[in-house]
Amino acid sequence: MAVELHGRTPRIVRTQRIALALLVLSGVVNYIDRATLAVANPLIREELGLSVGDMGLLLSAFLWAYAFSQLPVGALVDRLGPRKMLAAGLGLWSLAQAAGGFVTSFAQFFAARVVLGIGEAPQFPTAARVSRDWFNPRDRGTATGIWNCSSTLGTAISVPLLTFLMLWVGWRWMFIVMGVLGIAVAALAYVVYRNPSEVALTREERAHLTEGDTTGETSHLTLAEWRRLFAYRTTWGMLLGFFGAIYILWIYASWLPAYLQMERHMSIARTGWVAAIPFVFGVLGSLLGGRITDVLARRGMRPIDSRKWPMAISLAGTGVFTALAAWMPSDAVAIGCISVAMFLCYVSTATGWALVSVAAPANCTASLGAMQNFGGYLGGALAPAVTGFIAEASGSFTPALLVGAVLCIVCAVAYATIIRDPIPAAELDPAGVVAPAE
Template identity: 50%
Template sequence: MTRPPRGVRRMRTTLLVLLVLIGIVNYIDRSTLAIANSSVQEEFGIGPAEMGLLLSVFSWAYAFGQLPAGGLLDRFGPRRVLGGGLLLWSIAQAAAGLAANVKQMLVARVFLGLGEAPAFPGGAKVVATWYPKESRGTPIGIFNTASTLAPAIGPPLLTWLMLSYGWRAMFVIAGVAGIVLALVWFAVYRDRPRSDEEGVDAAPEPVSLREWAGLLRHRSTWGMILGFSGVIYSVYLYLTWLPAYLEGERGLSLAQTGVALIVPYLAGTLGMLAGGGVGDLLMRRGVPTMLARKIPICTGLLVGGLCTVPVALVPSTALALLCLSLAQFFINSASSGAWSLASTVGTERITASLGSLQNFGGYFGGAFAPLITGIIVERTGSFVLALLSAGAIAILAALSYAFLVRDPIGADDAPVH
């Protein structure tokens, strides 16, 4: 492989650092309500089911925001679309801290979801723009570690902010941090000068609406949409309800919960790195692209789903945390592998469109996780059934990737039947 110019290597590093920071802010912002769960319920006088709705409305807005986000990214580029989304969601995050009632909080959560929609498809687009196909899994894995690093470092930080200054100040501070980061992104990001070197596609034409809609005629696209819903169902269940589970089901204090969350999310970070790196390694050793990208996805979902079962059933809190850490490792390995698949299963010009469709499926299905969990907990007084359901859904998602995602996808290709 031709060694890229020094300027390209430097820009790759800079953009990867910025993408990780954006991803961390992204996940910290969406997890603030989970940390403030009890405080918000008490101040607004609502129960678990209504809190489940507040948690879920973000995901529905985020999911439907994926549909235009991918096309906009492929047409206008990550600088404007990802940067604009970061600015929008950061303003919404700060506004949530000023909400006077549940309706205002709901509106803020909707705009938080819409603003965050371009973030991860935008990251995949940046990687596809700056890296060749056989080397995209590792940077995508590094970028996606933000989704596990943020929940690892976020709870202690957010808990400290909330205990020190109140939950409202916690929201506002997080929003201001995102606004500053958006200004840095606008100042730093530049599109790569186009060429055929390193297997990076040269000067791709913007994807038309007809071509975007044509992606939905491929069986592999639907396999990715359905499969990723199982990934995000598990991820979002843990992200939104894990603090309440550890406090209510396992009897930990708020401070103990903030510390206990670190280990599972660090395990998830290792899983993110493994999912992308394993796919790259398999490709370099001659394994066909589709199979190389699917192995960490299917393995991660199967093992992660199985590890979720003892989390619900074992009496020991320490053992539950161990199983939870293993589940986080394998589920997040599948998540990283899924984004790597989106960046290689088609050409660079459709990366964001395909990634956003997959992410739409993920968050449309995943949006039901906090709502269904809230209803189950309110009716049964326990998280057991909610966790067992998440394990079963992860296993079904593995089957979707295994049997439906079979062929490469191109915007101009004939549909796969």
């Protein structure tokens, strides 16, 4: 304890606060940019002559690009560091976002959304690496909950903000304004943030940041070590669990405004604030989820278990309340159920990301987080298109919501049963002699 207190210097505290502020700010911009297409859905369909199925494909274009960019991006973050990758990703996705204001066809919009997905890919693997770099294991859950809440905070802000911008300057200028804002944030991140290797830390400060780690550390991430991560059941459990969490999240993120207008017959103006309510609950879920992991770890639970069980339980609960929302005839009760589902969904994503910081060696943190996010966004990429086609074929969103609910429960069981132990550095190092126990 003495080492921890002595090593947590004012410089460490200041760096932690700056890092979290930048991650929250960039994460909010990230999710506002993702929501532009969903909010402008009716107007874009009318102007460009697109069907509901076409919009589902456009929504999925971003997600497929985002998902498949995760695997190389995670390795790049571990090799190049968060500072470069965060700024580069922000700059690229903001240019793509601005380009969305100039499109005149489905093909052009599709290309812009693909580039947006590639640019946004480094955001959360970078954030996971920042948590590992600048926080002690007993504080990483709370830190993760804070930056993870940017996703739901951004979504909550996005609906009223983007609705206002869209009604004021039109949907095209809405895209352009957000692109310019993102470029400014990218410049700020590069100027302000520093990797630990760029700071002359004392021995006590380094001891504080690593005290309590059980996985160890490799000197430099190699391709062999990266590939070896796929040999562990922990990696596959994280992929499967996140598939369900992000699938249901993207049903709401991409279709909630349209669901309220088409299924619940709400006006665009009313949708602007009603659709924000569940995401406010998501902010609370993210903050609570991160905090729960630290409390459980400090009370003696293994770090990996303090993340695993809250994630699995909350994900199953998300499925239950999504099913209830689908069946409720009352608009108010349905919104209440969706709000609880979003609260639990963000508990699950926060605890899932918190697991990344204790499940593998430090120099594999972003890579493992990206692998988990890859699995998640395979689900996320399927969700908008599957939901759109089911709704178009059945004339209702109820079957699509029930599909998402079942997936949540199945993936929660997979997460709870497959994940067992963290991945130690000795087993990833090609020179090591210990083979994977799985």
